[in-house]
Amino acid sequence: MEQKKYTLVVNKKRIPVTKEVYKAYYQHREHEIYEGELYSNNTISLEEAEEKGISLEYIIASRQNSVEDEITQRDMLERLRQCLLLLNEAERQLIIALFYLEKSEHQLAAETGIPRMTIHNRKKRILSQLKKILEK
Incomplete structure (x- = not known):
């Protein structure tokens, strides 16, 4: 059975790549498309705002924290x-x-020599303790 060959087009030339590289490329590409759609859905041009009767002051104020x-x-x-x-x-x-x-x-475990799960458990305990203090 012949294995599937994976290629990507670079500078108008098809180059062979591994399956992992191929998958990573297309996952990244899909993520960029998704982010682009999010951006375009959440932005409005000044012309659109003017057409819809939305003032520039309102747009600026809505983007800032009160x-x-x-x-x-x-x-x-x-x-x-x-x-x-x-x-x-x-x-x-x-x-x-x-x-x-x-x-x-993982970084802290490597730096301190303390097992990662010990660090994790300590973190959970401390966060729980902080939550109780903050809720008072």
């Missing part, structure tokens, strides 16, 4: 900072590494 949203967000961040101070140093460092420094559990 003052209330910004105050609420700042308040929540301040509450979270205060809650972080209630954690012990090791717990605080773990949360900072994972969420502020955006390290993965």
